Amino acid sequence: MIVIKKKTLNKQNNFGNKGQELESSINDSNKFYNENNIAYIDKKPTPIKVSEVKGKLITKAFYEKQSTLDYSGIYKKRYIEFEAKSTKSTTSLPYENIKRHQFEHLDKIYKLGGISFLLIEFSVLNEYYVLSYEQIMKYYSKSLQKSIKREFILKYGYKIKQGYHPRLYYLDCVDKLLK
Amino acid sequence: MIVIKKKTLNKQNNFGNKGQELESSINDSNKFYNENNIAYIDKKPTPIKVSEVKGKLITKAFYEKQSTLDYSGIYKKRYIEFEAKSTKSTTSLPYENIKRHQFEHLDKIYKLGGISFLLIEFSVLNEYYVLSYEQIMKYYSKSLQKSIKREFILKYGYKIKQGYHPRLYYLDCVDKLLK
Numbered sequence: 001m002i003v004i005k006k007k008t009l010n011k012q013n014n015f016g017n018k019g020q021e022l023e024s025s026i027n028d029s030n031k032f033y034n035e036n037n038i039a040y041i042d043k044k045p046t047p048i049k050v051s052e053v054k055g056k057l058i059t060k061a062f063y064e065k066q067s068t069l070d071y072s073g074i075y076k077k078r079y080i081e082f083e084a085k086s087t088k089s090t091t092s093l094p095y096e097n098i099k100r101h102q103f104e105h106l107d108k109i110y111k112l113g114g115i116s117f118l119l120i121e122f123s124v125l126n127e128y129y130v131l132s133y134e135q136i137m138k139y140y141s142k143s144l145q146k147s148i149k150r151e152f153i154l155k156y157g158y159k160i161k162q163g164y165h166p167r168l169y170y171l172d173c174v175d176k177l178l179k
Numbered sequence: 180m181i182v183i184k185k186k187t188l189n190k191q192n193n194f195g196n197k198g199q200e201l202e203s204s205i206n207d208s209n210k211f212y213n214e215n216n217i218a219y220i221d222k223k224p225t226p227i228k229v230s231e232v233k234g235k236l237i238t239k240a241f242y243e244k245q246s247t248l249d250y251s252g253i254y255k256k257r258y259i260e261f262e263a264k265s266t267k268s269t270t271s272l273p274y275e276n277i278k279r280h281q282f283e284h285l286d287k288i289y290k291l292g293g294i295s296f297l298l299i300e301f302s303v304l305n306e307y308y309v310l311s312y313e314q315i316m317k318y319y320s321k322s323l324q325k326s327i328k329r330e331f332i333l334k335y336g337y338k339i340k341q342g343y344h345p346r347l348y349y350l351d352c353v354d355k356l357l358k
Contacts, residue, residue: 040291042247047224048237058227061237068221072251074258077292081253112219113256 022086022121026071029166033075039171041073041080068105069116075171076178079114081105082130086121092147093120106133115177119160119170120153130173131157201265201300205250208345212254218350220252220259247284248295254350255357258293260284261309265300271326272299285312294356298339298349299332309352310336 023043033039044066052060072081083102087093098118109116116133131148135156139148158173202222212218223245231239251260262281266272277297288295295312310327314335318327337352 037287037290040287040293045224045226048227048229048240050227050240056241058240058242059238061227061229061240062235063237074260074288074291074293077258078256079253079258108213108216108219109253111216112253114219114253 022084022123025167026084026119026170029168029170030071030073032166033171039073039075039080041071041075043071044068065101069102069109075115075174078178079109079112080116080174081109081114082117082119084119084121086123088123089147090122090124090150092149093118093153094147096146107137110134110137115174117174117177119168120148120157122150126162128160128162128168128170129153129157130160130170130177132177201263201302204346205263205298205349208347208349209250209252211345212350218252218254218259220250220254222250223247244280248281248288254294254353257357258288258291259295259353260288260293261296261298263298263300265302267302268326269301269303269329271328272297272332273326275325286316289313289316294353296353296356298347299327299336301329305341307339307341307347307349308332308336309339309349309356311356 027043030039030041030043033041046066047064048061049064050058050061052058069081069083071084072079074080083098083106085093085097087097106116106118110133118131118133118136120129120131121127122129131153136148139152139156158176160173161169163169206222209218209220209222212220225245226243227240228243229237229240231237248260248262250263251258253259262277262285264272264276266276285295285297289312297310297312297315299308299310300306301308310332315327318331318335337355339352340348342348
């Protein structure tokens with residue numbers, strides 16, 4: 001998940017590490033969906049190259065580049081994969097937040113018949129959206145703009161209902177995508 | 180993937196680390212399926228808990244328990260997840276090779292409508308099989324035996340055709356499961 005760094009955030013406002021909060025909200029929701037046998041969606045571990053081990057302790061290792069997206073799993077028999085993005089902007093999600101290989105992966109999953117989307121948080125507004133890759137691609141390829149505007153997300157995305165547990169009812173939005 | 184350790188294997192025969200060979204064969208097959216836009220199936224990274232980082236170098240970390248299976252992905256819109264198991268036995272796959280949480284996870288995916296199975300290698304015989312969770316469960320729950328017999332696998336599983344690239348045509352067997 002690519003988000004503004006904690007230090008930068010703390011300097012500028014009091015919202016703390018919104019990226020980690022988003023991750024924690026999604027993990028909570030996935031736990032709820034799993035416990036209720038609605039879906040199984042998992043955060044992928046970051047791949048790490050281990051180069052030295054002493055007993056059970058890893059003493060030398062490196063982070064490897066993640067080639068896929070943040071979350072993947074199964075919902076209504078279908079394969080689901082999505083990337084979670086958080087922005088402090090109140091008007092748009094900058095494209096620089098989304099890496100090229102992430103777009104390519106969204107595209108691959110879409111073409112194989114999977115459900116691929118972005119889960120977007122506007123942290124200052126406390127708003128969450130599901131925006132399908134299909135809609136992003138239509139917009140992205142036609143536009144020279146440097147971000148996905150909030151108006152576009154309001155029009156083509158689905159707003160996520162918030163609660164206590166699950167924190168984010170994001171599969172309700174996926175139901176709408178499937179229609 | 181749970182396999183006999185390299186040292187033990189090298190002492191006992193000349194087959195080398197069959198577990199790693201199986202992994203490499205599956206990775207090669209997945210690469211083929213991915214490049215030909217047939218499926219996207221990925222080996223899950225082993226989760227590692229990082230507790231100390233110096234710059235870009237991880238200097239202290241621990242392996243965490245894998246709660247899911249070896250491989251997961253998308254094929255024909257469906258979610259697919261499987262565990263690869265290698266045995267030197269020529270007559271059966273010992274159940275001790277399959278951990279309880281792995282059975283539970285196969286069960287979860289099956290109940291959510293996913294495709295869940297074991298990919299079994301009889302390394303000495305150079306034979307590979309796809310055995311669906313559904314069949315394993317029928318057998319497992321009825322039997323007090325300590326292994327899945329090869330005869331059972333021959334009867335209820337599907338033998339995987341071998342080639343150069345892909346090494347293992349295991350999705351042909353999945354097609355049979357889907358019928």
